[in-house]
Amino acid sequence: MPIFLIIESHPAVCLLRVEDYWNVGGCEEDLVGHYGWTDPSFWYRSIGKLHVCTYSDLYLDYCPEGEADIDRDNRHNHLLHEEKKNNNSWSTDFVSVL
Numbered sequence: 001m002p003i004f005l006i007i008e009s010h011p012a013v014c015l016l017r018v019e020d021y022w023n024v025g026g027c028e029e030d031l032v033g034h035y036g037w038t039d040p041s042f043w044y045r046s047i048g049k050l051h052v053c054t055y056s057d058l059y060l061d062y063c064p065e066g067e068a069d070i071d072r073d074n075r076h077n078h079l080l081h082e083e084k085k086n087n088n089s090w091s092t093d094f095v096s097v098l
Contacts, residue, residue, distance in 0.1 A: 012039045013060065016050070024049050028084070029091040036074025037081040044081075045090060 028041040046052070084090055 020050055025090055025092075028081075029093060030080060030084070031077045034074070034076040034080075035070065035072050037077035041081050041084070041090075044085060 024042060024046045026042075027038050028045075031038050031041060043052075
C-alpha cells in the first residue's frame with residue numbers, strides 16, 4: 001500500500017460553479033505570461049463572495065511525467081499581485097473564447 005505525505009492543499013485544486021468563477025472576476029489577466037500567483041489572486045478576490053469548504057480526505061494521484069519543465073520564477077507576478085491588492089486595480093477585461 002502506498003504511503004502519501006500531504007504537505008498542504010494546492011490552491012488550484014477546486015470545484016466551483018461557472019457563475020461563482022465569474023462573480024469573483026475570473027483569473028487575473030494581467031498575470032498571464034509570467035508564472036505564479038493566479039490562484040492566490042483568485043482566492044484573495046473571492047473573500048466575501050464564496051463560501052469555501054476545505055476537505056482533507058480527498059486525494060489525487062500525482063504523475064511526475066505530466067509536469068511541465070518551465071521556469072517557475074514567480075517574483076514578477078508576486079510583486080504585481082501585491083500591487084493590485086494594495087490599490088485594488090484588478091483586471092476587468094477578459095479573454096473570450098466564444
